[in-house]
Amino acid sequence: MEITSTLIANAALLILPPIIIVLLFRLVLARHIRWATVVVAVVDLALFQEALFYYESVWITGFFLIVQLAAVGGVSHYLFKKHSAQNKQER
DSSP: OOOOHHHHHHHHHHHHHHHHHHHHHHHHOGGGTTHHHHHHHHHHHHHTHHHHTSTTTHHHHHHHHHHHHHHHHHHHHHHHHHHHHHHHHHO
8 A cells, every 4th residue: 555645644634633633622622622522523523524424435434533523532531531630539
């Protein structure tokens, strides 16, 4: 398999937006970090709209988006629990 510029761009689009969104939620809206998964899903639908509706790539794109959403959901749940525990200790 040849590594093309399109492959690199798609990999960056799969990796960078979730990281940026989770970090922004962690810094600004830590109480609402669970919404990061929903925001990432909406961003993914906007970025990968063509790939999702193209019949040859729908399954592989869907698979990677589900894996990405599961990872973001897990991280946001972990950060939410951590933030909640810190708030309980402060009280």
